[in-house]
Amino acid sequence: MIRKAALILLATAAMTGLASADTTAPAPNxxxxxxxxxxxxxxxxxxxxxxxTVHRPDWERHMEMKTWxxxxxxxxxxxxxxxxxxxxxxxxxxxxxxxxxxxxNQVIKLPASMLAQSWMGSDFSYNDLSKANxxxxxxxxxxxxxxxxxxxxxxxxxxxxxxxxxxxxxxxTVRVREDGIMLGExxxxxxxxxxxxxxxxxxxxxxxxxxxxxxxxxxxxxxxxWTRIETKDATFNQSMPGYLFTLSNLQNPRN
Amino acid sequence: MMDRxxxxxxxxxxxxxxxxxxxxxxxxxxxxGLWSILTFSVLLKAWSVSSRDTTLKLMTGEGxxxxxGYLDDPTVAHRMTQPAGKLENILSSSAVAAxxxxxxxxxxxxxxxxxLPMTLVGTDPARERRLSVLPDRVREGRYLDGPADTGIVLxxxxxxxxxxxxxxxxxxMAQDEKGKLAERAFKVIGLYAAPQQTEDQFAFTGLKTAQxxxxxxxxxxxxxxxxxxxQDIADVIARMKASSPGRDIQSWKTxxxxxxxxxxxxxxxxxxxxxxxxxxxxIGIVNTQLMAVFERIRExxxxxxxxxxxxxxxxxxxxxxxxxxxxxxxxxxxxxxxSVQAFPNGIDLGFLGRGAELVGAGxxxxxxxxxxxxxxxxxxxxxxxxxxxxxxxxxxSRVSPVEAxxxx
Numbered sequence: 001m002i003r004k005a006a007l008i009l010l011a012t013a014a015m016t017g018l019a020s021a022d023t024t025a026p027a028p029n030x031x032x033x034x035x036x037x038x039x040x041x042x043x044x045x046x047x048x049x050x051x052x053t054v055h056r057p058d059w060e061r062h063m064e065m066k067t068w069x070x071x072x073x074x075x076x077x078x079x080x081x082x083x084x085x086x087x088x089x090x091x092x093x094x095x096x097x098x099x100x101x102x103x104x105n106q107v108i109k110l111p112a113s114m115l116a117q118s119w120m121g122s123d124f125s126y127n128d129l130s131k132a133n134x135x136x137x138x139x140x141x142x143x144x145x146x147x148x149x150x151x152x153x154x155x156x157x158x159x160x161x162x163x164x165x166x167x168x169x170x171x172x173t174v175r176v177r178e179d180g181i182m183l184g185e186x187x188x189x190x191x192x193x194x195x196x197x198x199x200x201x202x203x204x205x206x207x208x209x210x211x212x213x214x215x216x217x218x219x220x221x222x223x224x225x226w227t228r229i230e231t232k233d234a235t236f237n238q239s240m241p242g243y244l245f246t247l248s249n250l251q252n253p254r255n
Numbered sequence: 256m257m258d259r260x261x262x263x264x265x266x267x268x269x270x271x272x273x274x275x276x277x278x279x280x281x282x283x284x285x286x287x288g289l290w291s292i293l294t295f296s297v298l299l300k301a302w303s304v305s306s307r308d309t310t311l312k313l314m315t316g317e318g319x320x321x322x323x324g325y326l327d328d329p330t331v332a333h334r335m336t337q338p339a340g341k342l343e344n345i346l347s348s349s350a351v352a353a354x355x356x357x358x359x360x361x362x363x364x365x366x367x368x369x370x371l372p373m374t375l376v377g378t379d380p381a382r383e384r385r386l387s388v389l390p391d392r393v394r395e396g397r398y399l400d401g402p403a404d405t406g407i408v409l410x411x412x413x414x415x416x417x418x419x420x421x422x423x424x425x426x427x428m429a430q431d432e433k434g435k436l437a438e439r440a441f442k443v444i445g446l447y448a449a450p451q452q453t454e455d456q457f458a459f460t461g462l463k464t465a466q467x468x469x470x471x472x473x474x475x476x477x478x479x480x481x482x483x484x485x486q487d488i489a490d491v492i493a494r495m496k497a498s499s500p501g502r503d504i505q506s507w508k509t510x511x512x513x514x515x516x517x518x519x520x521x522x523x524x525x526x527x528x529x530x531x532x533x534x535x536x537x538i539g540i541v542n543t544q545l546m547a548v549f550e551r552i553r554e555x556x557x558x559x560x561x562x563x564x565x566x567x568x569x570x571x572x573x574x575x576x577x578x579x580x581x582x583x584x585x586x587x588x589x590x591x592x593x594s595v596q597a598f599p600n601g602i603d604l605g606f607l608g609r610g611a612e613l614v615g616a617g618x619x620x621x622x623x624x625x626x627x628x629x630x631x632x633x634x635x636x637x638x639x640x641x642x643x644x645x646x647x648x649x650x651x652s653r654v655s656p657v658e659a660x661x662x663x
Contacts, residue, residue, distance in 0.1 A: 164439070166438035166440050168366055170367070190367065195368070
């Protein structure tokens with residue numbers, strides 16, 4: 001009889017313990033978490049020096065670039081090395097994307113048909129640049145799990161396209177740290193088979209904040225192919241000159 | 256005259272079979288030659304009909320109406336209002352068997368794996384069905400069920416290239432009314448089978464869906480129509496042009512120039528083939544008839560010595576040739592008819608694979624005996640053959656009896 005009472009007590013204690021664990025760490029709002037990740041990543045404005053490594057089974061090349069972003073809509077990327085690629089630049093403003101090729105000395109507005117093509121031969125497409133915040137606007141988000149990683153909690157969020165959203169993916173799964181660091185993203189096709197996987201390989205302090213400094217994109221169907229983007233240096237929330245995101249600056253850099 | 260014929264006909268017929276081997280060879284030359292002409296004409300005609308039907312019945316119709324400039328730049332910028340007034344009257348009159356209204360625009364389709372160019376066609380399935388075979392060529396899933404259907408029907412090959420299938424979602428991008436990029440997700444509801452080029456090019460959705468997608472209200476970009484057999488298409492088009500001067504109205508001859516070229520080329524080709532074959536046949540016939548005449552010089556001399564007039568000799572030899580070639584022609588016709596009958600279910604070009612599509616033919620040719628063509632080509636061969644043998648016949652009639660009787 002006493003043993004039975006003890007058991008009940010124990011069980012009750014365990015249950016209340018679980019309940020209290022729930023209340024002490026409330027499930028965060030997945031929308032807010034993703035917004036935080038984007039804010040961390042791009043801030044109000046950002047300026048960064050990056051290198052991009054495109055890896056293929058039998059070759060690999062490195063490119064260096066400078067990037068500027070402002071808000072969700074404006075972005076400018078200019079390649080600085082190697083000499084072969086230096087000067088190539090991509091400007092995204094609102095819904096439109098232009099590229100500048102110094103050898104042709106021409107600015108070309110990208111037609112919709114080309115937005116899905118590879119950007120500078122990498123595993124990223126122009127769409128990855130120009131539709132980066134699709135994830136926030138065209139999907140509904142659901143928290144599906146969390147894991148502990150040292151002092152941090154990593155949340156997994158499933159992003160399901162809203163009905164009728166012009167999106168080809170079946171879903172995207174995003175892993176975000178509780179302080180808004182994007183740790184990875186998997187793109188699934190409509191059979192829920194992973195198509196491409198982006199992972200953050202290193203998080204460190206840059207520009208006064210924790211930042212995902214090394215990110216790698218791997219297409220699932222092709223072995224030995226990946227593209228790594230490494231942020232060397234970045235500053236955030238500095239005011240950007242008005243000329244920065246203009247076609248004239250794209251063609252004749254003032255910075 | 257009748258008396259003479261009664262005398263000459265059996266004589267000529269018997270003469271034919273005095274040397275059966277030579278006669279049979281000549282008959283074979285004629286019959287095989289004619290057989291090749293007739294069979295070719297049937298095959299090429301089937302090919303050209305198939306090519307025309309394949310093109311016209313897939314999408315083109317017999318004529319199309321567009322806004323001026325649309326054919327050069329198929330976007331919503333060159334759209335037109337729904338047909339009204341006189342044009343509408345002609346379209347709904349008995350001069351037009353069926354017509355369909357389409358919104359047909361250059362677009363881009365995107366799946367998880369690929370982005371491809373294509374042409375989006377918004378249509379009303381009930382109308383489309385009356386002039387296009389594509390609605391009934393759906394191999395998987397279903398066709399559109401109305402002008403407001405929001406699904407998309409893709410060609411099999413396009414779906415394969417996109418790595419998508421029925422039930423999945425694709426994103427279509429096109430220029431909208433303001434010249435901006437419109438994007439929309441469509442659910443794939445069906446896959447149709449057609450020549451590969453068509454499969455890769457056209458994707459169908461409801462007319463109203465496409466209009467809403469591009470934001471152009473009730474406007475359309477294309478009307479395709481077919482006319483009843485009794486109507487002259489050129490006449491109908493002329494009347495339409497008169498009724499609405501602002502529109503670009505064309506017949507299939509300009510819209511599908513390859514099909515038109517194929518059909519005209521084949522007619523020319525048959526005639527060329529006929530002349531080549533005839534030249535070969537003529538050499539064979541004239542040669543054997545000349546031989547026959549030289550062999551029988553003594554006989555012709557004797558006949559003339561017995562009182563037969565040279566004109567009758569000429570007639571006799573010509574009758575011989577007419578019979579000889581006549582038998583050959585008859586045999587040739589019989590062989591051609593049999594050859595055509597041997598393929599009651601058409602000739603399946605499946606063994607050519609998709610190559611046959613390149614020259615515009617459908618997968619199955621349906622050869623059909625055209626009595627008019629057969630009669631015409633046979634008559635040409637027969638007449639020309641007889642004319643050619645006038646030469647040996649004349650030689651026979653010019654034989655001098657004295658000289659001929661002196662020969663061995």
